Structure formats: structure tokens, C-alpha cells
Amino acid sequence: xxTVTQSQPEMxxxxxxxxxxxxxxxxxxxNYYLFWYKQPPSRQMILVIRQEAYKQQNATENxxxxxxxxxxxxxxxxxxxxxxxxxxxxxxxxxYLYSGAGSYQLTFGKGTKLSVIP
Amino acid sequence: SAVIxxxxxxxxxxxxxxxxxxxxxxxxxxxxxxxxxxPGQSLTLIATANQxxxxxxxxxxxxxxxxxxxxxxxxxxxxxxxxxxxxxxxxLCSILxxxxxxxxxxxxxxxxxx
Numbered sequence: 001x002x003t004v005t006q007s008q009p010e011m012x013x014x015x016x017x018x019x020x021x022x023x024x025x026x027x028x029x030x031n032y033y034l035f036w037y038k039q040p041p042s043r044q045m046i047l048v049i050r051q052e053a054y055k056q057q058n059a060t061e062n063x064x065x066x067x068x069x070x071x072x073x074x075x076x077x078x079x080x081x082x083x084x085x086x087x088x089x090x091x092x093x094x095x096y097l098y099s100g101a102g103s104y105q106l107t108f109g110k111g112t113k114l115s116v117i118p
Numbered sequence: 119s120a121v122i123x124x125x126x127x128x129x130x131x132x133x134x135x136x137x138x139x140x141x142x143x144x145x146x147x148x149x150x151x152x153x154x155x156x157p158g159q160s161l162t163l164i165a166t167a168n169q170x171x172x173x174x175x176x177x178x179x180x181x182x183x184x185x186x187x188x189x190x191x192x193x194x195x196x197x198x199x200x201x202x203x204x205x206x207x208x209x210l211c212s213i214l215x216x217x218x219x220x221x222x223x224x225x226x227x228x229x230x231x232x
Contacts, residue, residue: 043228
């Protein structure tokens, strides 16, 4: 079974500062995808950034970037120039082709609650 | 990206009743999933509802309790049957347009069972 671990239940950061959220995963798969999702208090799940395991280059989306270490099975999210609107739950997710269902499956970590302080 | 809507957005129900949640997508998609998010928790997959096949349920979820319909490529329903307070959760439908794109989620249905 695939597992995703987010070791930081809660974090806080000053506005305009940089923060890194950690995520590790356990899998025997070689081809998979990794994602970070954001869930503000409004509860809408929003995809922040995606990474394909076969790509060595770390993904970047504006102020969001990842540090993908495949051998270490680590996938951390860095948020630069933090803004008040970044306050949310952040979920790390792992996806692979699940032959049992003939479909892809996404496994989520337990989440990190990030608070951006003015 | 696709627009996903869910109805109802929230509901308060009595124990023992059933609620059907609708998920509508503005484009055709094969892979659709239903998730549950209990208060303060992460997301748990209930079932995979791909069009053209029977829904596949995860361990701990059964068809009698959570029947799913997937009549076409843009629509699905999840019914929560014989509800109890433990079913109080947010229920989210999601789609997978392509693996590299990741899942896209509907806005969720907040269910409270009294």
C-alpha cells in the first residue's frame, strides 16, 4: 500500500517570508505522480503544483516550487513571498495506476495547516 | 480546466434517511471519483466511478451504503443510505482528465446527520 506522510500538522509563517512544507511517501512503484493541493476554509480543493516522477527537474508555479528527491521519496513544497491568501490546509498526494480498479488512485497525506501571519 | 458542480452544497438530514448527491461536469471525462472528508481529516476515497463499468469501492465502503450511478461521461450521483451521525462529512466528487493533470474537485457537499 502507498502511504503519504506529512510530519508537520501545523505551521505558521510571516507574510512575505518563505516556508517549506514537508512530505514523504512510500511506494514500490516507479512511475507515479505527486501533487500538492490547497484547501482554504471555503473547502474547495485547489491543485497547487504537480510533479511527474520520471522528470528530474523540480516543478515551479509562480511562488510555489517543489524539491523532489526520488531516491529519498521526498516531495516538499516551498512557498515564497507568503501571502495572507496562502492560509489553508495543504495536502500532499501520490497517484499511480491501480490495476485492481483499472484506474489511477490518489492517496493523500493528513495535511499541514498553514497560517500566514500579517 | 473543467468546471465541476455539486448539488446540494450542504444539507442537514435525519438519522435513517438517505441523501443523493449529484456531480455535474461541463465536459466529458471517463475517470470520476467520490471522496469523503470527515471533520478535520484528510480525504478518503469511497469509490471509483468510471463510465461504462461498475463502481469500484474501497475497503470499508459498500454498495448498499453508498450506491453510485454513472449514466454518462458528464454526470454521477452518490447516495448516502440509512444515514447515521457518523456519516456527517464533506463529500467531494473529482475527475481525472489525464494522469499528469491530477484530480480536479467539485466544491463538495457538507452533510450533517442529526
